[in-house]
Amino acid sequence: MVLVRVFTVGVCVALAAGVAAAADIYTEDQYRFIVSTALTHFWGRAKLSDGSFVQPASDEDRRTLPIPYPEAKGVVDFSVTAGVAVWCGFDYVPYYTVYMRVEGQRQI
Numbered sequence: 213m214v215l216v217r218v219f220t221v222g223v224c225v226a227l228a229a230g231v232a233a234a235a236d237i238y239t240e241d242q243y244r245f246i247v248s249t250a251l252t253h254f255w256g257r258a259k260l261s262d263g264s265f266v267q268p269a270s271d272e273d274r275r276t277l278p279i280p281y282p283e284a285k286g287v288v289d290f291s292v293t294a295g296v297a298v299w300c301g302f303d304y305v306p307y308y309t310v311y312m313r314v315e316g317q318r319q320i
Contacts, residue, residue, distance in 0.1 A: 237288075237289055237292055238288070243284075243285050243288060246288050247277065247281070247284045247285070247288065250284075251275075251277060254266065254278070255267060255268050255274055266278075293307070294307060294308060
């Protein structure tokens with residue numbers, strides 16, 4: 213049983229490393245679909261640091277990405293790595309916390 217767990221952890225680490233190293237994991241159409249779907253579910257559901265929900269200022273804002281498209285693709289790529297970690301039974305929170313700290317310091 214220990215060997216099975218060690219093997220599973222090894223496979224998951226290899227998957228996560230491969231995913232983390234990959235750029236442009238999806239086709240452009242797939243990225244656009246994922247980003248569009250995320251935008252649809254963003255407004256009124258995402259929370260700001262003060263706990264309030266993000267709301268668009270106008271209908272035009274509702275249809276506009278709040279971050280540049282290349283950054284949105286980067287978020288999608290990050291999500292794949294976190295998803296593999298969760299699928300493997302690992303805690304994604306430490307990875308997510310570091311990612312958010314680094315992203316918060318970047319200038320877009």
